[in-house]
């Protein structure tokens with residue numbers, strides 16, 4: 001097993017319940033109704049996970065709190081989690097990493113943020129990624145009228161110096177408000193350029209019933225090209241798991257011992273191992289082979305954009321019709337590169353943000 005296999009880049013899933021009921025929520029109906037987990041159970045599970053990882057001579061790499069809504073815990077508990085993960089990184093001389101959290105933002109009120117800041121002292125120790133689907137009309141429709149509160153809390157986090165990320169989903173609803181969507185991205189993009197915070201703003205495409213049609217994806221691609229918004233696309237940003245296709249590698253461990261590939265498989269069918277009972281060596285091997293045989297369209301093997309795409313995320317691929325086995329983003333990638341190349345801009349320059 002190579003050294004890089006011994007580093008576990010992971011989500012740590014704290015809850016299966018949430019304080020917001022979005023239209024496209026991925027949590028099964030029956031689990032949404034479960035009571036909120038006691039914070040002590042979460043902290044004990046994390047300490048056990050870290051001990052087992054260290055005992056088996058593995059290390060935590062990237063660590064992101066997730067699922068369904070991790071900020072349901074008290075700020076004191078969140079601060080304790082940050083402390084425990086940092087102790088692990090210090091012990092293993094892992095430098096430059098910080099805990100992150102993916103959140104709907106509703107619990108990150110001024111009071112909550114102030115308590116956290118007081119406990120962790122340096123706000124840079126917690127990267128807060130807000131799920132916001134701009135513009136307001138779209139967010140409110142999909143995310144239960146929560147736009148004002150989420151944006152207000154994001155503003156507080158920015159003011160207090162927490163590194164803030166923004167992750168948006170582009171759906172058929174977004175497509176009705178393209179200009180407003182572009183204006184919103186530009187507004188926060190400018191703020192990012194001048195202040196360095198938000199440190200990251202990215203969008204990904206919705207799947208299932210909310211997904212854009214292939215025709216809409218093409219039109220959306222032209223919209224992004226015309227408005228110079230390509231840098232906000234997750235699939236064009238180097239380093240994301242989707243770009244490795246069937247060889248993607250990421251982990252999501254929950255407090256009960258369940259192992260999932262990532263947040264997209266965070267459901268009962270997505271469990272592939274038990275970290276409380278199995279060795280991490282066995283978990284890594286199982287994870288490596290999890291999607292290795294997922295169907296890929298034969299055209300992908302001859303595609304000039306394969307290095308960026310590799311047929312995309314194995315869980316979000318097209319499953320039917322001519323597009324079967326191709327990435328959700330296939331027509332987006334082809335359109336933006338074909339159009340950019342006509343203007344003398346090439347794939348490596350675009351993915352390295354040299355445009």
Ligand code: SF4
Pocket residue numbers: 241242243245248249250261262263264312313314315316
């Ligand atoms: S299944 Fe998709 S989202 Fe999950 S790790 Fe693999 S590429 Fe990433």
Ligand code: SF4
Pocket residue numbers: 297299300301303304305306309310311312325326327329330331333334
């Ligand atoms: S861009 Fe389309 S055809 Fe090319 S590798 Fe990706 S999914 Fe396959």
